[in-house]
Amino acid sequence: MKYRTLGKNLTVSTVGLGCMGFSHAYGAPADKNEMRELLAQAVDIGCNFFDTAEAYGTPDNPHDNEELVGAALKPYRDKVVIGTKFGIYFDETSPELNKPVITDARPATIKKAVDGSLKRLQTDYIDIYWQHRQDSNVPVEEVAGVMQELIDAGKILSWGLSEVDEEIIRRACKVCPPAAVQNRYSMMFRQYEKLFPVLEELNVGLVAFSPLANGLLSGAYDKNSKFDANTDYRSMMPQFKAEALDKNQALLDLLENLAARKGATKAQISLAWMIDKKPYIVPIPGTRKLSRLKENVGAADVNLTAAEVKALDDALDNMEMSAVYDGTQVKTR
Template sequence: MNYRNLGNRGLRVSAIGLGCMGMSHAYGAPADHREMTELLAKAVDMGYDFFDTAEVYGTPDNPHDNEELLGNALKACRNKVVIATKFGLRFDMESGQVPYPLITDSRPEGIRRSVEGSLRRLQTNYIDLYYQHRPDPQIPIEEVAGTMQDLIKEGKVLYWGLSEASEEDIRRANAVCPLTAVQDRYSMMARWHEALFPVLEELGIGLVAFSPLANGLLSDRYNAASHFDAGSDYRAGMPQFQPDSYDKNRELLQLIRYIASEKNATPAQISLAWMLCKKPWIVPIPGTRRLDRLQENAGAADITLSEEEVKQIDQALDAMPMSGVFGGTK
């Protein structure tokens, strides 16, 4: 595994992180904790040291399942890993609806409750990287940043970041308490956040790319016959996994396959290497429940694309038709 600095605040992480949400939430029935604990141990052995979760990644029966899973699985190697989790979304337990609706809550007292809950579930006395999960229109970002500053002084949080934030919020937050990372959806199919690259570079903030394989489509492991359970797997409703999307994305998948054959790599590895070679401060966090995918994703860090090759890929992506993609289709 290769490693890189996430921004310029001193946080060094594996070049490929592991998004852990899908072990508990959104990608079918929750995975078996014993099997995932074994997988997480193998990830650490492989050199992964950057693990992403959130307090709301869970199930109706256990809304905090994912943090509990990581807390148990990583406690033996806690000083060797970087755990990122998130605050600012909470379950509306009084709604009477199941699954519980999510509502934004970045009030200082809400953040305080969240951090104590996450520390307990993660079985640790500090959180390496703590994100505001989504902007809260009711709370000025300066107030959020001030609370983060206090938590950092107290040693409960080491670094902090924002997810799905605007340039204005990034600048205002950073002016109060310097940000280490911004987490956004980013892939060959979801490039709108490239508009933030200049401000991230200017302020020395890293980008953590979630859904870097467009929820798995760019792995080239699926086709029009692929089936996802509508009751437990969000991909059943995602535009890029509808039967007609494969025709719309044929040119994209052919491009990735061609580059993969040229580089003796897989389509997933090319999709990850493209962003790794774009900027030295981008860290993708693909998720998986499978050892072979974990190994495959790690191998992307060893693939080199030249600046000219990245530019040619970008130009091709600009010009080609694509289906919609979950989480930001304009």
Template sequence: MDYRTLGQSGLRVSAIGLGCMGMSHAYGAPADRRDMTELLADAVDMGYTFFDTAESYGTVDNPHDNEELLGEALKPFRDKIAIATKFGITFENLAAPGVHAVVTDSRPEVIRRSVEGSLRRLQTDHIDLYYQHRTDPRVEPETVASVMAELIKEGKVLHWGLSEASVEYLRRAHSVCPVTAVQNRYSMMARWNEALFPVLQELGIGFIAFSPLANGLLSRCYTATDHFDVANDYRAYMPQFQEDSFGKNKALFSLLDELAERKHATPAQISLAWMLCKKPWIVPIPGTRKLCRLKENIGAADISLSAEEIKGIDEALDAMHMSDVFSGSLVKSRAI
């Protein structure tokens, strides 16, 4: 595995991270705890050192299931890995089917409660990277950054980051307490966050790409005949998994297949290598419940795409017709 430093922070992580949300949340019923414990140990053995979770990834019965899973499974390897988790949201009406709206709350006292809860569930005395999951319009970025500075001084947090924040918010927060990483949606189907790259380069901030395979579609493992549980699987509602989307995405699939054949790789590996080769401070965090996918994803770090090849792919994507892609849950402000 290759390793990367996120911006100017000094936080060094595996070039491919592991997004762990889907083990507990949004991709059907939670996976078997013992199976996921074994998978996480396998990931460490392969060279993964960067594991992503959040206090809100869970179920109605256990809203914090994912942090508890990682806390127990990764405890034997804690000195070898970096764990990222998040504060600042709760899911609205988690028992209902469909994609759940999120409600933001980043009041300082809430952040304090959140960090203590995450430390306890993760069975650790520090969080390597602590993200504000979504910005709270009722709390100024300087206020959030000041709390992060305090937590870093106390040693409870080593680095902090933002997810889905505006450039203005990022700059204001960064001026108070330097931001290590921004975690945003990014894939060949979701490229709007490339507009942030010059700012991240300027400020020395890393970029963590979540949903780098467009929630799995770019792995080319799905067809129009696949169906998902409407009760607890977000993919049932995502536009890229609707039956008519597969026809709309034929050109994209053909591009992936052609590149995969040329590079002796898989479409998923090409999708990940494309972003890895763009910037040395981009780290994708694809999720999986399967050992074979864990091995496949890590192989993307060994694939080289030249600047000319990247340019050609980008130009092809710019001119390409494709379906809509899921852009995230509705974000709501908390009641006063």
């Protein structure tokens, strides 16, 4: 296993594991025993970076994911890096599957949230505490001030910001530098590449969420794939529509070609492309399956040359592809 450093000193495996889909957004919740076993196996193979959030719940338990992850990782606490998130809750009045989120980053809310997360995660510190979305009612400076207080109190070791742009990163850095930002980043969603210079200047890492474009880039899904309209967000994601799958074939062919040459899989090429682009990028693909976890983690050993990464970028720049899911609507209180 290879490791990378986010910010000053947060050392994580080059590929982490996104745990959201165990509970939320990818169909009915996964079997808890299987997910506990998956997490134990992840630790066993050296994957030490786990991503959860207080908002990742099931219909029965709004905080299911943290409880599951915390219990499963408790025996390995000193070996693992746990990231969880604060600052949003789902608008349960919405009849939609993809319910809007409502932001709340008031200092009192954060201070209550961190204690809740620590309890559910069965730990006395969080390695990286992410602000899930910006709250337009609370300036990032105020949130960064609270993060400094939580660091001073030993409740968190570092913090980060999710789905943010340059201005927010710069403002946050002036008060309490974050170790990383966690933004959507994949071959189908590249808009945050414009942040690379500022991330380098400020020594802030990039944790890439949905790095497989929600699984599309693995090539494992086709027109026969069925997603439950009541529980699986992929049922409404644009990249999985029948006409989109036609449009995305050229992208999958591109991946297949290089994968064959490198003795890798399409998912591995998709992850290696970002890993080999910058030393501070860490993807956190989500999976419920051990074979896929091993495959994804193996992307760290697929070495793409700078010329191969550039050739992929050039091809992506000029390629037709469908729209890709770009997240949940964000509302303020």
